[in-house]
Amino acid sequence: MFDTIMAALGEAFHLIISGNHEVYSIVWRSLGVSGLATLLACLWGIPIAIALGLYSFPGKKLLMSLSNAFLGIPTVALGLLLFLLWSQSGPLGFMSLLYTPIGIAIGQSILITPILVSFTSSALNSTDVEMSDLAKTLGASTFQTNFAIIREALWAILLAVTASFSRAFAELGVAMMVGGNIRNVTRVLTTFIALETAKGEIAFSLALGIILMAIILSITLLLNYCRRE
Amino acid sequence: MSLKLQLNNVSKRYGNTKAIDSISFDAEGNNIIALLGVNGSGKTTLLRTIAGLERADEGSLSINNEELGLPELRKIATLVFQRTVMFSRSVYDNLAFGLRIRGLEKEKIAGEVSKALEAVGLRDLDRRKAKKTSGGEQQRIALARAFLLNPKILLLDEPTANLDVSSAKIVEEIIKNRRTKDCVIILATHNLHQAKRLADEIFHIHEGRILERATPAEFFTNPRNENTKRFINGELQF
Amino acid sequence: MAKPQNQRLIVSTTTSLYETGLLDVLETEFEKKHSSIDVAFLSQGTGLAIQTAMRGDADMILVHDPARELKFLQDGYGVNRKVIAYNFFVIVGPKEDPVGINGLSPVQALTKIKGAGKNGSVEWVSRGDDSGTHTKEKRLWTAGGFSVSDLREKSWYLEAGQGMTATLKLTDEKLAYTLCDLGSYLNNYKKGNIQLEVLVEEGEDTLNVYSAIANNPKHFDLSGTSFNASIRFLDFLISEETQEILADFGNEEFDSPLFNPYIPLLASGSNPEMLQWIQELAYFDGTECPQECRYQEGDLYR
Structure with a gap:
């Protein structure tokens, strides 16, 4: 056990400095796909979160419960659903999204939307009361008040975005079912790890896992560093 | 003519309890009014209602005989909270917030901010993160942030409650110097000595009503209301 | 129990x-x-x-x-x-068999698929997971005189890196060809998972x-x-x-x-x-x- 982990650490280090072409291209693809997924999720997730966090409207409770319920959606189930929808024999087969990186990104963006919405709206909610009173008493309109709150919650929102990205980056189900793990096309870090594990390349898989964790950790640390600055 | 604030039978309920109950009074500019009362007597709710942060369930507020709604109130009344709240930005940005909202030009804002900081003795603090300053400094920043908006109604909720004696003294001086004919200052406190030192008039608030309204001299020497007497003697508990 | x-x-x-x-x-x-x-x-x-x-x-x-x-x-x-x-392993592909490998020997079939792949008219799906099936597939290509490491760089040569069922579904969606053991093929065909047909049947080269x-x-x-x-x-x-x-x-x-x-x-x-x-x-x-x-x-x- 210990030997395997040491071997994996060595392998990970070797992969990083030797510039292994395949590993690097897979890492870049993973970053691109999950980055796009995060961008897409922000596009609709942040407005929903702002609505949930700062406004009252009918159906708000229901929407929040839904969003919380989908926090733990099994990635394979979502992947399977999208597979059936996007299959040539499925209702959305004409979109040609199956086995494409864009398809994975869309699937992951759906997967992480509840996380983004929940984290962001609760960040806005917890900033709300005192800050909003302060902004109002200094003369801000409702819109200006909300803008101030969003600005105030910016780091918490960025943290929510980062957490969402990490979830997308580290998920396997959607990438495998929708992407199909096709080499040089849709193979991302997690599906690569699954494959190498299935092949019995334990140390190599673990090394890839270490790289995955290192990337997520670096992004989180970078965010924390920027925040302090 | 100095400014005139009028409250007419203003009530505010939370659920079934009346936090403030049919309060009416007039106040003029160039006056400092101290609201005295035990915790939970309704001082803070009254301040928040005047500030336009709470909508009164009944009654009306007017300035110079003109009845005002919440948005108008917020433009002319500013409340300094008991627990100071700072935006997680620089001291300068905290002060500039209200001016930016009012659409002032950059150079004008810079001038006003440095004047306001000067007035509270914090000239060198403008680049610091507001949340990294001390409690006393934050209280002064909060005052400066309110002052530079030149509010017609300046509302202060326990402005020295969390401060040590020397900081409290500085803050009291600042408040005293702020008295102008275009501004009514209303401050809530449970510190009888502070009320005596600062106020031109003292209201004793009890269970959401004004029990006693008098000058400090009268208030402490010759209170008419029995409850007020007991309050001054420290017998009224929350 | x-x-x-x-x-x-x-x-x-x-x-x-x-x-x-x-x-x-x-x-x-x-x-x-x-x-x-x-x-x-x-x-x-x-x-x-x-x-x-x-x-x-x-x-x-x-x-x-x-x-x-x-x-x-x-x-x-x-x-x-x-x-x-x-x-036996079988080579399966679309019913229409656009490349026309029906009835050929495995090596002949692969040769034809490679030719068609070059023209961009068809794709081949490899398990790509070092499974027994993958080993067999590599041996067939090698037997035909092709280098697998060269093939891997071709855009028509897709590596699924998944189990047989997932690979068959991928092949089905792509209207491509793949090598498959008969058991997995029949299992998925009868369940309606795939429409692929067996085009190259048993022979010494495809023994499993x-x-x-x-x-x-x-x-x-x-x-x-x-x-x-x-x-x-x-x-x-x-x-x-x-x-x-x-x-x-x-x-x-x-x-x-x-x-x-x-x-x-x-x-x-x-x-x-x-x-x-x-x-x-x-x-x-x-x-x-x-x-x-x-x-x-x-x-x-x-």
């Missing part, structure tokens, strides 16, 4: 075998006869299946990759290898031989293995009854058997050509298990 004092026998095996459902049938039959043994199957790629056994996390393997089986034996991890059954190997209890890392249970299971696999089950499996559901039992073929000598093919592919120096890789083999090799 499993009783706590029961002995546990873990068999690590390949996905293609597991996905057919055959192993569930075997498990039921075996446990009927040996109520004190619980059999559990780990469905993994051949590579991982062997690794699992080497780590002592399984007691025996049931796989289809003779070269790696030999290595497993020679490295001292396995004993008492028995060839159990065989069937399944063998079972017990963990070697004398190996330092494997001393905890359930060796007695493994031997029982090996005995069970080569028994007349089990070989009949093998021969029948799939007849009902797929109108065609998925496996051919090896023991009757060996005993009857009725099909010397087939026997020769199998022994060329899956025997080592004329034996299914070298003498030095046998241990308390009892009647296994009679």
